[in-house]
Amino acid sequence: MFNQVRFRKAIEWLLYLFIFLLPWQTRWIYREANLGDGLLRGVWEYGRQSLYGLEVIWAAAVVLGIIYAVGSRQYAVGSWRKIFRRENLLPGVMFLLFVWSLITIIWSADKNLAWYHSTIFLEGVVLFFLITSFAKQEKAAVVLVMSAAIQSLLGCYQFMTQYIWGSKWLGMATQTASDLGVSVVEVGDQRWLRAYGSLPHPNMLAAFLVVALILILYLSLGVKNKGQRNFVLLGLLLVIPGLIFTFSRSAWLVGGVAIIYYLIISFFDKKRRAETQLTRQLLVIGFIWTVIISLMVYPLIWGRLTNSSRLDQLSSQSRMALYGQSVDLIKSHWSSGVGMGNYTLAVYQQVDNSFGAWLYQPVHNVYVLVLAELGVVGLLLCLFVICYLVFGRKGNWLVKLPFLALLFLAFFDHSFWSLYFGVTLWWVAAGWGLASSE
Secondary structure, rough: OHHHHHHHHHHHHHHHHHHHHHOOOEEEEEEEEEEHHHOOOOEEHOOOOEEEEEHHHHHHHHHHHHHHHHHHHHHHHHEEEEEEEEEEEEEEHHHHHHHHHHHHHHHHHHHHHHHHHHHHHHHHHHHHHHHHHHHHHHHHHHHHHHHHHHHHHHHHHHHHHHHEEOOOOOOEEEEOOOOOOOOOEEEEEEEEEEOOOOOOHHHHHHHHHHHHHHHHHHHHHHOHHHHHHHHHHHHHHHHHHHHHOOHHHHHHHHHHHHHHHHHHHHHHHHOOOOOOOHHHHHHHHHHHHHHHHHHHHHHHHHHHHOOOOHHHHHHHHHHHHHHHHHHHHHHHHHOOOOOOHHHHHHHHHHHHHOOOOOHHHOOOOOHHHHHHHHHHHHHHHHHHHHHHHHHOOOOOOOOOOOHHHHHHHHOOOOOOHHHHHHHHOOOOOHHHOOOOOO
């Protein structure tokens, strides 16, 4: 006999497991990729195709979701019809965006790569609907904060020891500050390794921790006992150092703006002033803790903020060069794009093939990257989805804040479109904002 309650619980807890393990990038690379000729030939990360361990959990949740939908007529007729009713354009536009990404395979230089990135996008959309249908906001927030606390501790350890130990089973590569290509902060003749956690880049860890910081604010509004109070306080104290040690300026900016936004809204929301008292106390504690940690690494922070080091200046020049490459591609392919996931290959083939393979990166702006890969049609569809998620659904102003934070970070990063972790974090944040609060 079909047990509706057990199936719902199984799917729900699979989603929590997925969120908890999200930063761990264990994968099987089933298609290696290289780019360039001669001495310039090397590993082309953005051409690799991988099966992530998280996808096994995702697949299990999808299978159970299908069984649940078939076995529960009430759910299939009720909730799913509610999602796909006529006035709800979101699923339809998401489907059109996916179809358009498939169409771009026709003119993509690497059709297998375009198909791979289209399937990653589809996985993210399905994950979004699973979270909105089965997850609970408070439980999902607790799980993500727990995961972020572990990542922050790992990042702090990496910064303190200036060493990242490698493990193929955990998806981590061995790295030290002296290695070329590693993300570091340079002060004088010293190189300081930035915190990575278990992720491929410090900026990705920073994005995850910013989302966790916002969710801590959310959880603080519902504190009912001492245990919950201690949880949010401990989470805050653990997440802040990791975020600082990523030395991600964009994440610092977005995190600060999110907190200011929260303070302004809560100040004018008279109904919530009693609820926000604990949260404001936490922010005071968090501010003092941030100052203490920052003073410990003040020269490094000052160097990042003033962009005074040689590496920071080279990074800024590199980002401007990436924008120049994207402009060249968009001029030639503004209507159709170069194909899903084919940006770096198109730069190599059509713009400049004189660099080493490791230097070919997507432009550090999701919206420009979407325009370059999917053309104006894809960008318009993508912007519609974003606007609908932000303005088209009613909801508490705070539950949209994690997604809004990622929307702003997307102006400085490409991973929310180009890499598996970024894509899934994007849809987790979007889905969490629409999940059940009960």
